[in-house]
Amino acid sequence: xxxxxxxxxxxxxxxxxxxxxxxxxxxxxxxxxxxxxxxxxxxxxxxxxxxxxxxxxxxxxxxxxxxxxxxxxxxxxxxxxxxxxxxxxxxxxxxxxxxxxxxxxxxxxxxxx
Amino acid sequence: xxxxxxxxxxxxxxxxxxxxxxxxxxxxxxxxxxxxxxxxxxxxxxxxxxxxxxxxxxxxxxxxxxxxxxxxxxxxxxxxxxxxxxxxxxxxxxxxxxxxxxxxxxxxxx
Numbered sequence: 001x002x003x004x005x006x007x008x009x010x011x012x013x014x015x016x017x018x019x020x021x022x023x024x025x026x027x028x029x030x031x032x033x034x035x036x037x038x039x040x041x042x043x044x045x046x047x048x049x050x051x052x053x054x055x056x057x058x059x060x061x062x063x064x065x066x067x068x069x070x071x072x073x074x075x076x077x078x079x080x081x082x083x084x085x086x087x088x089x090x091x092x093x094x095x096x097x098x099x100x101x102x103x104x105x106x107x108x109x110x111x112x113x
Numbered sequence: 114x115x116x117x118x119x120x121x122x123x124x125x126x127x128x129x130x131x132x133x134x135x136x137x138x139x140x141x142x143x144x145x146x147x148x149x150x151x152x153x154x155x156x157x158x159x160x161x162x163x164x165x166x167x168x169x170x171x172x173x174x175x176x177x178x179x180x181x182x183x184x185x186x187x188x189x190x191x192x193x194x195x196x197x198x199x200x201x202x203x204x205x206x207x208x209x210x211x212x213x214x215x216x217x218x219x220x221x222x223x
Contacts, residue, residue, distance in 0.1 A: 043213040056209040098208050104156040
């Protein structure tokens with residue numbers, strides 16, 4: 001158990017809908033990272049927040065957005081969902097913003113039907 | 114753009130044998146990571162390699178890094194069934210972004 005929690009574990013929704021994935025980092029970690037794992041694209045970095053501010057952006061679609069709240073938990077919002085958005089979404093956290101060691105949460109499996 | 118390539122992508126081996134997974138990357142980086150993933154599960158950190166010539170070992174797994182060749186290896190010694198999993202290498206791009214290889218699915222047969 002890495003200490004990173006993600007909810008929900010599974011999510012099934014229809015195309016066109018909007019969902020929110022939630023992540024709580026390990027106690028004391030200030031940085032949160034979001035990754036998408038799909039059969040087509042493999043593991044891809046989406047976005048990073050550090051202490052409430054966006055720090056780095058990867059291959060994140062415009063339909064996706066994220067934020068980190070004052071209590072350091074983060075939410076990833078996915079809207080206008082398409083079949084291709086079906087994937088495992090991981091959150092990771094680290095103590096600082098420099099990725100020395102990223103600890104991964106259990107993931108949220110999103111299925112878009 | 115940083116690219117990370119692993120080979121082989123699939124590896125089936127017998128218990129007791131030795132094998133090596135290779136990870137090549139296209140541009141210089143300060144750090145390389147190895148992760149393990151069991152089916153449907155999260156990523157478990159195995160090794161963080163920071164400098165040229167770094168070698169780390171944990172049980173039957175040993176990882177090394179050659180920054181000049183932009184190559185890391187994950188060596189498995191006397192494989193056991195419990196090591197069956199998918200192994201990913203990842204390279205740090207800039208200060209924050211991890212770029213992952215495609216993963217190597219390792220199956221160890223009795």
